Structures are given as C-alpha cells and as structure tokens.
Amino acid sequence: MIVPKVVRWMDERLRISGFSKATLRRIFPDHWSFLLGEIAMYLFLILVGTGIFLTFFFSPSAREVVYNGSYAPLRGQHMSQAYESLLNISFEVRSGLVMRQIHHWSALLFVAVIVVHMMRVFFTGAFRKPRELNWIVGLTLLTLALLAGFSGYSLPDDLLSGTGLRIGYSVALSIPVVGTWLAFLVFGGEFPFGNIISRLYVIHILLIPGAIGMLLGLHLAMVWRQKHTQFAGPLRSETKIVGTRMWPTYAIKATALFFLTAATVCLLAGLFQINPIWVYGPFDPAKVSAGAQPDWYLGWLEGGLRLMPPWEVRAFGLTIPNPFFPGLLIPGLTFNILYAWPWIESKFITKDREAHNLLNRPSDVPVRTAIGVAGLAFYAVLFVAGGNDVIAGLFNLPLELVTRSLQVLLLALPLVSGIVTYRICRQLKNRGAARHAHGHVIVRTSDGSFETVEPEKA
Amino acid sequence: MTVTEIEEKRAVRRIAVAFAISALAGLSLAAVYVSGGQVQAEGLLLFLALAGLGWGLAEWAAKLLPSGPEVGDYADPPRPGAEREVAEVVEEGWEESFGRRKFLFRMLGAAAGAMGLALVFPIRSLGPSPGTSLLRTAWRRGSRMVREDGQPVRAADLAVEGILTVFPEGQTDQADSQTVLIRLDPSVVRPVPGREDWTADGLIAYSKICTHAGCPVGLYRVATHDLFCPCHQSTFDVLNGAKPIAGPATRALPQLPIEVDDEGFVVAKGDFSEPVGPAFWNMPQ
Numbered sequence: 001m002i003v004p005k006v007v008r009w010m011d012e013r014l015r016i017s018g019f020s021k022a023t024l025r026r027i028f029p030d031h032w033s034f035l036l037g038e039i040a041m042y043l044f045l046i047l048v049g050t051g052i053f054l055t056f057f058f059s060p061s062a063r064e065v066v067y068n069g070s071y072a073p074l075r076g077q078h079m080s081q082a083y084e085s086l087l088n089i090s091f092e093v094r095s096g097l098v099m100r101q102i103h104h105w106s107a108l109l110f111v112a113v114i115v116v117h118m119m120r121v122f123f124t125g126a127f128r129k130p131r132e133l134n135w136i137v138g139l140t141l142l143t144l145a146l147l148a149g150f151s152g153y154s155l156p157d158d159l160l161s162g163t164g165l166r167i168g169y170s171v172a173l174s175i176p177v178v179g180t181w182l183a184f185l186v187f188g189g190e191f192p193f194g195n196i197i198s199r200l201y202v203i204h205i206l207l208i209p210g211a212i213g214m215l216l217g218l219h220l221a222m223v224w225r226q227k228h229t230q231f232a233g234p235l236r237s238e239t240k241i242v243g244t245r246m247w248p249t250y251a252i253k254a255t256a257l258f259f260l261t262a263a264t265v266c267l268l269a270g271l272f273q274i275n276p277i278w279v280y281g282p283f284d285p286a287k288v289s290a291g292a293q294p295d296w297y298l299g300w301l302e303g304g305l306r307l308m309p310p311w312e313v314r315a316f317g318l319t320i321p322n323p324f325f326p327g328l329l330i331p332g333l334t335f336n337i338l339y340a341w342p343w344i345e346s347k348f349i350t351k352d353r354e355a356h357n358l359l360n361r362p363s364d365v366p367v368r369t370a371i372g373v374a375g376l377a378f379y380a381v382l383f384v385a386g387g388n389d390v391i392a393g394l395f396n397l398p399l400e401l402v403t404r405s406l407q408v409l410l411l412a413l414p415l416v417s418g419i420v421t422y423r424i425c426r427q428l429k430n431r432g433a434a435r436h437a438h439g440h441v442i443v444r445t446s447d448g449s450f451e452t453v454e455p456e457k458a
Numbered sequence: 459m460t461v462t463e464i465e466e467k468r469a470v471r472r473i474a475v476a477f478a479i480s481a482l483a484g485l486s487l488a489a490v491y492v493s494g495g496q497v498q499a500e501g502l503l504l505f506l507a508l509a510g511l512g513w514g515l516a517e518w519a520a521k522l523l524p525s526g527p528e529v530g531d532y533a534d535p536p537r538p539g540a541e542r543e544v545a546e547v548v549e550e551g552w553e554e555s556f557g558r559r560k561f562l563f564r565m566l567g568a569a570a571g572a573m574g575l576a577l578v579f580p581i582r583s584l585g586p587s588p589g590t591s592l593l594r595t596a597w598r599r600g601s602r603m604v605r606e607d608g609q610p611v612r613a614a615d616l617a618v619e620g621i622l623t624v625f626p627e628g629q630t631d632q633a634d635s636q637t638v639l640i641r642l643d644p645s646v647v648r649p650v651p652g653r654e655d656w657t658a659d660g661l662i663a664y665s666k667i668c669t670h671a672g673c674p675v676g677l678y679r680v681a682t683h684d685l686f687c688p689c690h691q692s693t694f695d696v697l698n699g700a701k702p703i704a705g706p707a708t709r710a711l712p713q714l715p716i717e718v719d720d721e722g723f724v725v726a727k728g729d730f731s732e733p734v735g736p737a738f739w740n741m742p743q
Contacts, residue, residue: 027526030527101501170735190591191633191672238532240530243526244526244528245524249525252523263512267502270501270505271502306706312737318740319738322706322737403691
C-alpha cells in the first residue's frame with residue numbers, strides 16, 4: 001500500500017508520529033447539527049475553487065466598451081469592461097456560466113449555513129466558557145462572509161448591483177462627523193466613483209478570502225484544542241467525550257459530506273438561474289429597476305431602510321440622516337450585542353461562570369432562548385420588509401398598508417414570540433425537573449398492558 | 459450467511475453502484491464539455507458525479523466501518539513542565555525587561571505610537587477631500603438642458619405630463635446633475651414661495667436623485683402627480699415643491715430654476731435650490 005509507505009517516509013524525516021497519532025484517534029461527537037459548520041467550510045472551499053476560475057476571465061475595469069458578443073439584445077450598447085467580461089463568462093467561456101452559478105449559489109448557502117450554525121451554537125449555549133473566543137472568531141467570520149457577498153455581487157457592474165453600491169455609499173455618507181470623509185475614502189470619491197470595481201475586486205478576491213482563511217484556521221484550531229461540545233447522554237459528561245474516531249470513520253464521513261455539499265450546489269447551479277446580469281443591463285447612474293431586491297443576506301438591511309419612518313435628527317446645524325438608523329445603528333447594535341453575548345449572559349442572566357462541555361437544550365435557559373427567538377422574529381420581519389413591494393404586488397395590497405403592517409409587526413412580533421417562547425421553555429423545564437425529581441411511574445392497566453404516566457397522576 | 463453478512467454484501471453492491479454512477483457522470487461531463495458545454499447538463503452531471511461519490515463514501519462509513527461510540531477524555535493528560543503557569547513565566551520575563559526600565563519602556567511606547575500614527579496617513583490617498591463637491595452640481599446659469607445622448611431639449615419637445623431625464627450640456631457623465639424635467643398644466647402648479655419664476659410654460663425641473671438613499675427617482679405617476687423611488691418607496695409631490703409625502707425620505711427634491719431661451723431651448727437659471735442626494739452630517743439646512 002502506498003499511503004502507509006508515504007506516511008512512514010514522512011515520519012522518518014519530520015517525526016509526525018506523536019501529533020498525528022493523537023489526531024487520528026480524536027473523537028468527534030455525533031449529531032447532525034454539528035455538521036453545519038463543516039458544510040460552511042466546504043462551501044468556502046468551493047467558493048475559492050470556482051472563484052479562481054472566474055478571476056481568469058473577469059476584468060475589473062470601468063473602461064467603457066461597446067458590446068459585440070453573442071448576446072444579441074445588448075449588442076451595440078455601451079458598458080464597462082467589467083460587465084462585458086461577465087457577459088463573456090456567461091455566454092462565451094465554455095462552462096463559464098455553470099462556474100458562475102455554482103459560485104453565486106455557494107455564496108448564498110455559505111452565509112445561510114453560517115447563520116444556522118450560529119443559531120445552533122447560540123441556542124445550545126456552546127459559546128459558554130471555555131469557548132467565548134471561538135464565538136468571537138465565528139461572528140467575525142459571519143461579518144466577513146457578508147462583506148464577501150456584498151463585494152462579490154457588486155463586481156459585475158450591472159444595474160442591480162450598481163444600485164446596491166449607491167445605497168451603501170449613502171449609508172456611509174450618513175455617519176455623523178466622519179461620514180463624508182469615510183464615504184469618499186472607501187468609494188474613492190463622489191458617486192459614481194471611477195475605480196470602485198477594481199477596489200472591490202482586490203477586497204473580494206484577496207483581503208476577505210485571506211482573512212476568512214486565516215480565521216477559519218483559528219476557528220478549527222480552537223475546536224481541535226478544546227474538543228467539540230456534546231449533548232448530555234449515556235457515558236457523556238463534562239469530562240468524558242463520546243463519539244466517532246477521526247480515522248477512518250469520521251474522515252470518510254466528512255469527505256462524503258463535502259461531496260454531497262458540492263453536489264447540492266451544482267444541482268442548484270445547473271437547474272436554477274441566479275443573478276442573470278444580462279437581464280438587468282449595464283449600470284447607468286440615471287436608471288433604476290423596480291422590484292429590486294439584494295441577495296437574501298442583505299434583505300434585513302434593505303427592509304430596515306424601507307420601514308424606517310421619515311425621521312432624522314437636526315440640531316445645532318448638524319444632521320443625523322435617516323439611513324443612519326436602519327443602515328448602521330441596527331446592524332451596529334446587532335453585532336455588538338452578539339459579540340458581547342457570552343459576557344452579558346454570564347453576568348446578568350445565568351450568573352454561570354463555570355466551564356462547560358455539555359450543551360444546553362434550548363428549554364434549559366428560557367431567557368436566552370426567548371431573547372434569541374425574539375431577535376430572530378425582529379430580523380425575519382426586516383427581511384420580509386425588504387420585499388414589501390413584491391408582497392404588495394403578489395397579494396394585490398396597497399404598498400402603504402403592507403409597510404404600515406410590517407412596522408407594527410416589527411415591534412409586536414419579537415415581544416409576543418419572546419414571551420410565548422419563554423412560557424414554553426419554562427413549562428418544558430418544569431416538566432423535566434418534575435420527572436427527574438420523582439422518576440417515571442409505570443402502571444399496569446386493568447387489561448394487563450403497561451403504561452408510563454406523569455408522577456403526579458400516579 | 460448471517461444477517462450481517464447479507465447486509466454487508468448489499469451495502470457493498472450499493473456503494474459500487476454509487477461509484478459507477480459517479481464514474482459514468484464524470485465521463486459524460488467531459489463529453490459535454492468537448493461538445494461545446496451546456497449549463498443544465500453540466501449542473502446535472504456534476505451533481506451525479508459528486509453525489510455518487512458522496513453517497514458511496516457515506517454508506518461505506520456507515521455500513522462497513524466501526525462506528526463506535528467510543529469514549530475519550532476532554533482534558534489532555536498533563537505534560538511535564540506544565541505545572542508552572544504560563545502567566546508566571548510571562549510576568550517574570552516582563553519584570554526582567556520592561557518592568558525594570560520604566561523610562562525606556564515609555565520611550566518605546568512613544569516611538570511605536572508615532573510610527574503607528576504616521577502609517578495611518580497613507581489612507582488619506584484613497585480618496586479626495588469631500589470639499590464642496592457634495593454641495594454643488596454641474597448646473598450653471600445658462601446651462602442648456604440635454605438628454606442622456608447629448609441632444610438639446612426644446613420646450614416644445616414635451617407634451618403635458620411628459621417627463622425627460624436631462625443633464626447640463628456637455629456634462630452627461632455628471633451623475634449628480636441628473637434632473638427630471640416634467641411638463642405640467644401651468645394652472646395646477648403651486649410654486650414654493652420665492653420660486654414663482656423657477657418654472658417656464660408649465661415646465662418644472664427637480665433633481666432626479668432621491669434625498670433618502672440616492673437612487674434615481676425613476677417613476678412619475680401621472681394620476682397623482684408624484685415621483686416615486688422604487689428603491690425604498692419615497693414619494694414626492696411634484697405639484698407642491700416635490701415635498702416627500704410617503705416613504706422614508708425627509709427632504710424635498712431640490713428644484714432647478716429654469717427658463718426657455720430665445721431659440722426655444724430649455725436652460726437653467728442657476729444651480730439647484732439645495733445640495734442634491736442623500737443627507738450628510740454637515741449638510742446646510
């Protein structure tokens with residue numbers, strides 16, 4: 001066998017035995033929800049692979065050209081070289097379109113899986129001591145994933161993404177005191193910013209993926225060092241970990257998961273069109289399309305801009321513009337609270353500063369779960385509001401009614417869902433506690449069968 | 459054969475089928491590429507090739523390999539020499555070096571701080587100073603109105619309720635100068651006090667840039683005489699100084715004073731009434 005031979009050759013030179021043996025024997029707890037982060041990592045690999053292919057054909061240039069390619073409806077139109085090169089990737093480069101679509105679908109799923117992974121970590125208390133640092137690294141990875149998405153989908157220089165950029169510029173402009181300078185430095189000047197595409201390109205293909213790669217390494221190293229958390233169960237405790245060994249079973253399962261993840265995005269990419277930039281047309285600062293929605297993970301920000309009432313602060317000759325509140329204050333608060341959450345919780349809610357390897361069930365900590373559900377409800381309403389015009393059109397309702405209802409829901413739904421969640425968790429917790437206190441009661445019925453009943457009914 | 463042996467045999471057969479499907483799909487994928495490529499076929503074949511591999515390996519791990527559960531320890535066994543806390547080692551080294559030389563340590567801090575500050579300055583190269591660029595547009599007294607293709611606009615070009623996107627002549631690349639020119643029935647316009655002579659023959663001109671987040675206010679709804687921004691649905695009353703009547707915008711669209719010159723061309727009488735576009739912190743109020 002060649003593999004053991006290679007390993008022996010390496011071991012004789014690099015003495016990898018000590019570290020590698022421990023690695024191969026490592027135990028991973030089994031639970032479907034522990035695979036979410038792994039899927040995100042595989043999507044990152046797919047994004048890097050397809051992204052490298054795309055860089056060979058994309059030209060990040062704002063230079064104006066006249067299109068003369070094979071897509072007839074746009075022939076003769078003036079457009080940037082960036083947009084033209086994207087049309088060429090889609091229509092001229094063989095297997096270019098499937099690569100582009102795999103890249104875009106993977107990006108959408110990448111953010112989605114990270115969000116679900118984070119929800120799992122939050123609701124099971126996996127961020128508690130000793131894993132607070134990894135929570136911070138994970139949140140930073142989410143931030144970077146959002147920036148990667150925004151910078152990437154702005155690159156084609158089509159009408160939709162150009163509109164996204166100008167909204168981003170307006171939000172940057174709205175920051176008190178530093179907004180004008182910040183917007184000019186980030187975008188390289190006043191709208192429509194000559195060289196933003198080349199700037200975004202460097203950010204998208206070098207800075208962000210580099211940072212994601214490094215932090216991903218750190219994220220994994222910390223999981224490695226601290227070992228994965230597990231749910232309570234037979235033999236499992238704060239000191240004993242139960243699961244599958246790294247080699248060979250877990251490694252082969254993980255490889256299988258990589259292929260299945262890749263298979264899923266390829267199926268989506270082949271059968272479901274995504275971001276058809278040739279339909280939107282090239283960017284023109286004097287044009288805009290109706291019913292325009294950003295990629296899903298920016299929907300909550302777009303929804304906030306749409307739901308914000310027409311208020312802004314004007315005092316002492318200074319202005320805090322309207323887009324500042326939904327565009328920066330809400331996301332700023334969101335991420336700050338999330339970053340601080342492990343400490344907020346241990347100081348004010350659970351008063352628990354012990355290290356944990358066993359996970360909570362969501363009902364174990366009703367306050368945390370209630371706050372989490374309320375938060376999700378808040379962002380869900382914002383997300384829906386990002387498509388208020390689509391909803392109004394779909395159900396034939398007046399736009400103002402839809403907007404007004406969503407404004408009310410934005411305040412009411414988190415409150416109601418939080419309270420209901422809290423009640424349910426309390427009940428589940430009490431029931432569990434009662435069962436632990438009294439044990440199960442098995443009774444024999446008159447016809448001879450057995451049945452488990454609640455202790456208090458026995 | 460025992461039950462497990464039968465099950466194992468079945469698993470082996472299924473895994474072999476999965477890998478065979480994958481191999482066939484892989485070969486077909488190559489054939490599709492050679493014959494010119496086709497996105498749906500490529501997606502489907504990639505799916506089959508990858509899913510075959512994934513399914514086969516997953517089944518292999520689940521049915522043919524030991525699956526535990528195995529038990530291990532969370533804490534690694536203590537290593538020799540690990541008894542002394544790392545913090546102690548750090549503290550000792552600190553005392554030996556910086557702790558004993560407070561003056562030098564402060565000088566080191568000053569040098570590092572000064573260099574750090576100097577390294578911030580190149581960020582300034584990333585963009586120009588905002589200066590007055592947000593306060594002014596390319597419109598000047600006497601600027602002739604042209605369409606996006608550079609063709610000048612005559613007053614007679616627009617019928618009542620007609621709308622055009624216009625720029626100052628020679629400045630069609632100045633995005634901040636984009637303007638909507640609308641012809642109204644002169645009897646319905648209620649001019650803002652002080653702007654009675656800013657319109658000509660029912661022609662009225664407003665900045666096309668939404669005062670909320672900067673999208674072009676692209677949609678003119680004739681029935682209600684309002685301009686609607688499709689991005690965040692701010693709505694501006696054209697008859698009443700383009701004041702916002704719905705949506706998140708808080709400020710009216712700036713108005714451009716216009717007149718018709720002797721040759722019948724529409725010209726500006728100056729720049730906009732206020733800075734155009736989204737607000738910023740030190741915007742004149």
